[in-house]
Amino acid sequence: MKEFVISEVKAETAVLVGLITQEQNEAKTKEYLDELEFLADTAGAVTVKRFTQRVGGPSAVTYVGKGKLEEIKNFIKLKEDEEEPIGMVIFDDELSAKQLRNIENELGIKILDRTSLILDIFAMRAQTANAKTQVELAQYRYMLPRLQRLWTHLERQGGGSGSGGGKGSVGLRGPGETQLEMDRRIILQRMSLLKQRLVEIDKQKITQRKNRGRLIRVALVGYTNVGKSTIMNLLAKSEVFAENKLFATLDTTVRKVVVENLPFLLADTVGFIRKLPTDLVDSFKSTLDEVREADLLLHIVDISHPDFEEQIQVVNQTLTDLDSSEKPMMIVFNKIDNYHWLEKEPDDLTPPTKENTSLNELKKTWMAREADNCLFISAKQRENIEEFRSTLYKKVRELHVQKYPYNDFLYDIEQ
Template sequence: MNNETSKITEERKERCVLVALITKQQDERKTAEYLDELEFLAETAGAATVRRFTQRAAGPSSVTYLGKGKLQEIREFIEREEDAGHEIDLAIFDDELTAKQLRNIEKELHVRILDRTSLILDIFAMRAQTASAKTQVELAQNQYMLPRLQRMWTHLERQGGGSGSGGGKGSVGLRGPGETQLEMDRRIILNRMALLKRRLAEIDKQKTTQRQSRGRLIRVALVGYTNVGKSTLINLLSKSDVFAENKLFATLDTTVRKVIINNLPFLLSDTVGFIRKLPTELVSSFKSTLDEVREADLLLHVVDVSHPDFEDQIRVVDRTLADLGCAEKPIVIVFNKMDAYKWVEKEADDLTPATKENISLDELERTWMAKLNGECIFISAREKQNIEALRKLMYMKIRELHVQKYPYNDFLFINYDEQGNPL
């Protein structure tokens, strides 16, 4: 994996082009949003986007993902840039590519090819700090690489000569050693994966022991799309110093803090952010991280309300939570970044239907409060807006859960009313 993607962290920013399909399932607007996110991913990895390419199609070609004409257009653009002294280092595709597609696209474009999955894995490898995160990322990388090993041995096809061969492409003398080396690499990767899984099992066991030793405290987990402000929020609520940055996947390791609101202690954990098309390798590898979500008593679903497509991001998180078996847990939606929300007021005589762009924050708040029966709140963690209201809401929810889970340990609440105010 490291040989395929390397780290895009050189002194000169690598220059890339982005590629995506427009289909019946993914219209032009949706494709543009996905490419915006892909560009942000590339920027997070340290690459500068030069141009985007899209093609309308019924679906991806099993051979080259794109049609031949579009591939030729991209190749000609890359060649023109090179002639002008501006080298294009890589092409990034918004969908996961098969080994066959990767091999054929590379032959056409003559630049390094990444797909969305390999780019995300590369960012995770850059962000991993602890032994746990590094182990989980390496396992995911090996799972991704295993079915693509054949592509790594295409250089054998270009070698001339060999023991017992006439030197032609595909001759027996070359084909045999290539297959032998391929099988050897496959065994190495499978053995490495088995070792990593054993290490993760040990990590899971240790973390399970840690969770069991945390005492009779309600567990609250922050979940949400990546880059919605979860780390900023946990810093604010716990007065800690968790790394927070305006980049995707700034947090990989689960952070757990003990927080006290009005004499009510509970555990608050920050978790890795979700994203569209999150690689299945990562979902399975990050089991120990996601176990904090599975074992939480209450989920705070943090949403970037200023993002133009925040409703789709909510659906992505909801689907991921359902896949984890957490859809039935108590959830409070925390709409963050209300300070960054922008809208254009409609003219009084404008009878066109309201859109996301011309709905005020007040209207949006009333709509969602009614839809969720009050199980949501609008805040700005950065500007500390409405934080006291969030604390009160959290107190009420955690108090209710604590009484249900530990009915004989209600002494914590003697001096406080239902709203969390001291008597």
């Protein structure tokens, strides 16, 4: 009897590239590359080396200088004969078509930038027709200005969907039209179709939201991988997919939650991230309508992350872009069980930093700033969850009385 041996598929190896500039110091570049490595890991790639260069700004031709590009090229050649040669080089900023073309010509292997990597992850994570449509539209928006580099026969992808693709598209070719022009036209047709689909999906979602009744809407917002889905599962007693990967959740999930006999709707939304591609923000506006229509935002923060304060700023800026920054909000610091700090010596007079500030000191600082709109929990270890439920109940009840002052439901609760 013949035995079948299942060989393990090896992950692709990657090299990361970032810049140190006046606006982005070495420490900040390291943090950004840490996140880029996490993105690469989420996409299934293993990072083997990082390259950084201290410059005034990115080169318009090759992003990094010629010397640094030669250094990267030599490293790739050095690894060619090894068991795991370098499969791709990932840059921590969005690259122009010119930069992509020049870098590929020089290095001769697959080149990704931060935007295309995030788009790849979104494409992997998309489950529903809504998310898939939004991701595809964002991919085409990214692809369009880079067509000269890609130059591919896209009509094969667009066939059968009413987009003008397939064999029938050849008959539409005008006199003297180049392959590049035809591909551009096919993409524009496809984008038009996808936009129409999103309009139809939006109409369906508006109808769904209207049918939800007179309930307060609460939306979980925050940086990616801060534990929103875990909190959703805890409050709603549901099974929303939660994983220690970036963008584990793409589709907005809405559940009815009851705390102390008071029902409300809880929505888990897609996580935000620094340098989030504009095309993705535009494409996912319909998904983020749950944020716009929410009565209360629960801003979940991973307090164990060394750069949580910047993550808060990124989320706040995104909320401003969505015209949702003035909504009632609670900050919920999650993962207190993972918070680590180095205790200062009694005679240490150096200013407090993130590394030597205790959790109690942080609590005092943030609670003084946010008053009663601030909580510290561990969703995983279920620490302070009862306090969280109680505070949430008071907030929702207060909003319910304001929005539906004559609702008989609350009268029943009082009885």
